[in-house]
Each structure stands twice: as C-alpha cells, then as structure tokens.
Amino acid sequence: MKKAVVLVSGGLxxxxxxxxxxxxxxxxxxxxxxxxxxxxxxxxxxxxxVEKIGVEDHKTxxxxxxxxxxxxxxxxxxxxxxxxxxxxxxxxxxxxxxxFLSLALGWSEVLGARDLFIGVNAVDxxxxxxxxxxxxxxxxxxANLATKAGVESANSNDGYFRLHTPLIDLTKAQIIQEGxxxxxxxxxxxxxxxADDKGAACGVCDSCRLRRAGFESAxxxxxxxxx
Amino acid sequence: MKKAVVLVSGGLxxxxxxxxxxxxxxxxxxxxxxxxxxxxxxxxxxxxxVEKIGVEDHKTxxxxxxxxxxxxxxxxxxxxxxxxxxxxxxxxxxxxxxxFLSLALGWSEVLGARDLFIGVNAVDxxxxxxxxxxxxxxxxxxANLATKAGVESANSNDGYFRLHTPLIDLTKAQIIQEGxxxxxxxxxxxxxxxADDKGAACGVCDSCRLRRAGFESAxxxxxxxxx
Numbered sequence: 001m002k003k004a005v006v007l008v009s010g011g012l013x014x015x016x017x018x019x020x021x022x023x024x025x026x027x028x029x030x031x032x033x034x035x036x037x038x039x040x041x042x043x044x045x046x047x048x049x050v051e052k053i054g055v056e057d058h059k060t061x062x063x064x065x066x067x068x069x070x071x072x073x074x075x076x077x078x079x080x081x082x083x084x085x086x087x088x089x090x091x092x093x094x095x096x097x098x099x100f101l102s103l104a105l106g107w108s109e110v111l112g113a114r115d116l117f118i119g120v121n122a123v124d125x126x127x128x129x130x131x132x133x134x135x136x137x138x139x140x141x142x143a144n145l146a147t148k149a150g151v152e153s154a155n156s157n158d159g160y161f162r163l164h165t166p167l168i169d170l171t172k173a174q175i176i177q178e179g180x181x182x183x184x185x186x187x188x189x190x191x192x193x194x195a196d197d198k199g200a201a202c203g204v205c206d207s208c209r210l211r212r213a214g215f216e217s218a219x220x221x222x223x224x225x226x227x
Numbered sequence: 228m229k230k231a232v233v234l235v236s237g238g239l240x241x242x243x244x245x246x247x248x249x250x251x252x253x254x255x256x257x258x259x260x261x262x263x264x265x266x267x268x269x270x271x272x273x274x275x276x277v278e279k280i281g282v283e284d285h286k287t288x289x290x291x292x293x294x295x296x297x298x299x300x301x302x303x304x305x306x307x308x309x310x311x312x313x314x315x316x317x318x319x320x321x322x323x324x325x326x327f328l329s330l331a332l333g334w335s336e337v338l339g340a341r342d343l344f345i346g347v348n349a350v351d352x353x354x355x356x357x358x359x360x361x362x363x364x365x366x367x368x369x370a371n372l373a374t375k376a377g378v379e380s381a382n383s384n385d386g387y388f389r390l391h392t393p394l395i396d397l398t399k400a401q402i403i404q405e406g407x408x409x410x411x412x413x414x415x416x417x418x419x420x421x422a423d424d425k426g427a428a429c430g431v432c433d434s435c436r437l438r439r440a441g442f443e444s445a446x447x448x449x450x451x452x453x454x
Contacts, residue, residue: 106321138365
C-alpha cells in the first residue's frame with residue numbers, strides 16, 4: 001500500500017481530502033498543527049475525524065506561530081471579522097501553508113511517502129494566496145530540489161514528491177457532496193474561526209459563511225452546531 | 228533602515244552572514260530554531276553570537292523535528308559519523324532549511340521585512356540539497372506566491388521577498404577571512420554535530436573537518452575548543 005501524508009485541520013475540506021486519499025487506496029498518515037490558533041476545538045475535531053476515517057498514524061506538531069503574530073487567528077488582540085472584507089482578510093496567517101507543507105514534507109521523507117494531500121480550495125475560499133494552484137505547483141518544485149529523496153530521483157522527469165489537491169477546483173457544495181458520498185461525518189468537523197471550546201460555530205465569520213452556503217447549495221442538512 | 232531576518236544557528240557560517248547583513252546596513256532580526264538537535268550548545272552559541280554582533284530582536288522557535296526523526300542530528304539512536312560518507316550523509320535533516328525558511332518567511336511578513344539572509348554554502352559543505360542555489364531560487368519563487376506581501380507586489384518584476392545567500396559560492400577559508408575582516412569572534416560559534424554541553428567540538432564529524440580545514444587553509448589560528 002502506498003503511503004500518503006494528509007494535512008488534517010479538523011475542518012470540512014481536510015476531512016473530505018482524507019476520505020478521498022483513503023478511497024484512492026493510500027495508507028494515510030495524518031498531520032495536524034497546533035499553531036496557537038484561537039480555535040483549539042479544531043484540534044479536537046481533527047482527532048475525531050482521523051479516528052472515524054482511520055489512519056496509520058496521526059501526529060500533531062506544535063509550532064510557535066502565536067509568537068510571530070500578525071493574524072486574527074493567532075493573535076487574540078485582533079478580532080475575527082464578522083463581515084466579508086475586501087482583498088486578503090486579516091485571518092490570513094503569514095506563510096501558514098508553506099510552514100505546514102514543509103513539516104509534512106519532512107515527515108513524508110522520513111516515512112518514504114511521496115504523496116502529500118492538502119485540502120486547499122481556490123473557489124469558495126477566503127482568498128488566501130497559499131491556497132492557489134500556482135503556489136502548490138511552486139511548492140512541489142521546491143520540495144523536489146530541497147530533499148534527498150527529491151534529488152536522488154532527479155532522473156525521473158516527474159520528481160519524487162507529489163502534492164495532491166483534490167478539492168482545488170470544486171465549489172464548497174461539490175466538496176460536501178463528495179464527502180457525503182464517501183460517508184464523511186461533517187458533524188465532527190469544525191470550520192469556524194471563532195468556535196467555542198465545544199466546537200460550536202459563530203455562524204458569521206468568513207469560514208462559517210462559506211460552509212453554511214455550501215450545505216444550502218448542496219441541498220444537504222447542515223449538521224453544524226451554532227453558538 | 229531596511230529590516231532583514233537572518234537565520235542564526237550558532238555556527239560559523241550564520242555568524243558571518245549576520246555580520247555581513249549588519250555591514251550592509253540592515254536592521255537585523257535573528258531567528259534560531261530549537262528542533263531537538265543533539266547539539267543544544269549550538270543554541271547557546273546563537274545567543275552569544277547575536278548579543279555580540281547586535282540585533283533588533285532574536286527569536287528562538289521550537290519545532291518538534293525530533294518527533295519526525297530520520298536524522299543523526301535529531302535521533303540519538305543514529306550515530307553521528309566520524310568519517311566522510313558517500314552521497315548525502317545521515318546528518319541530513321529532512322526538509323530542514325525548507326522548514327526554517329518557511330518560519331523565517333512568516334516572521335518577515337509580519338515584520339514587513341523583505342530581505343532574508345541564510346548562510347548556506349555549496350562549496351565546502353556536507354552535500355545537503357537544501358544548501359544549493361537551485362533550492363534557494365525555487366524557495367524564493369514559491370515564497371512570493373505563498374504570501375500576501377508577495378502577491379500584492381506581483382506587479383513588480385522582482386518579487387517582494389529576496390533570499391540573500393552571501394556565502395553560497397565561497398570556500399570555508401574565504402568565509403573565515405571575510406568574518407575576521409568584519410570582526411566576528413569565532414570562539415563563540417559552535418559548528419560540531421556532536422558538541423558537548425559546553426560547546427567543545429568532537430573534531431572528527433563532517434562539520435568539524437570542514438571548519439578545521441577552513442582555518443588551516445585561511446592561515447588563521449583555529450579558536451575552537453576541542454573535546
């Protein structure tokens with residue numbers, strides 16, 4: 001069985017991505033990040049998601065991003081907006097997916113896994129630059145130059161490490177329909193940027209809005225518990 | 228004064244890089260990484276180096292790489308070789324510079340610094356893939372696609388973030404001569420992969436061999452304390 005490292009945040013998209021990787025026959029190694037995010041209930045959700053879907057191993061890596069600051073998600077002095085904002089919102093965490101993918105890459109190399117799955121989406125999303133296909137493609141190229149595994153397979157044209165982004169072109173409604181088909185229990189997932197300790201969602205942040213609209217558009221009952 | 232983020236490990240190369248960045252007139256923000264490395268005396272050395280050279284701020288970020296393993300530098304069950312090895316040695320830490328640069332990138336964006344300095348060298352080095360110019364160039368490209376600052380300056384042709392690698396083409400002897408010219412106190416630095424708690428060097432690991440040969444070749448008295 002081929003191994004894959006899958007980034008699991010506890011949200012809707014990454015749960016769907018994990019289910020898709022499993023369906024494609026990968027032995028899945030889930031990785032989550034404790035980066036000082038406001039919404040720690042996300043990490044509880046990640047634990048529940050990986051337990052329900054099933055993985056070979058699950059690692060939660062602590063990173064000191066709250067020491068760096070600069071985002072409403074890691075600095076409690078910056079409020080999470082309750083209205084859509086123009087441009088890239090203040091919930092953007094500087095270099096977040098770059099940092100997450102770098103750590104996932106290191107673990108992949110140790111495991112001998114060449115496939116990494118990340119549930120980024122560039123349709124119904126908050127406009128974060130590190131969710132776009134051009135970023136993913138540049139990261140993949142860099143990863144194959146950065147690593148022993150990448151360099152030692154340099155004769156093969158397609159590189160060693162492959163980043164899989166199965167959701168990148170889907171709408172939120174399509175993601176939900178795909179997940180339902182695969183049996184994902186979305187009641188376990190937490191998407192809200194300002195969820196309470198039990199994972200109840202605010203209903204008004206960008207992430208809540210996208211999620212709620214996705215269930216509506218998909219014609220599926222929203223299992224989210226709101227505050 | 229322009230701000231720069233400088234990666235400082237406590238070794239000879241990064242101390243020289245910091246001195247060069249200062250000389251070029253940057254307000255320097257030093258970042259070190261506590262990644263479960265064997266040689267914690269490296270971090271003590273980093274503290275002394277930044278204090279001596281002078282920086283605006285110094286952040287030491289803890290990363291759980293020992294939980295990932297796969298290297299003689301982070302897994303105490305793997306011995307540090309005392310002889311040169313063929314190919315990329317077991318002291319290679321998977322994705323290390325990718326992870327370090329990603330975190331430095333995040334901090335740079337928060338600080339509003341567009342210049343990052345890293346003391347990689349592809350001449351007298353251990354053959355690590357993430358010290359080569361092609362890796363640095365790919366990382367820079369990726370960084371400018373990953374970040375808000377990079378994307379918002381997309382109209383400028385040269386990108387927002389710039390990676391500076393002033394040592395990349397120098398021999399170890401040239402690096403030492405440059406550092407001596409700038410007044411770097413190499414007695415504060417620790418390069419050894421298996422230094423003891425006081426920073427005394429083994430003298431036989433790859434890093435010790437390169438350093439010792441560099442002082443010899445430069446005709447400069449080696450201030451290293453050996454075990």
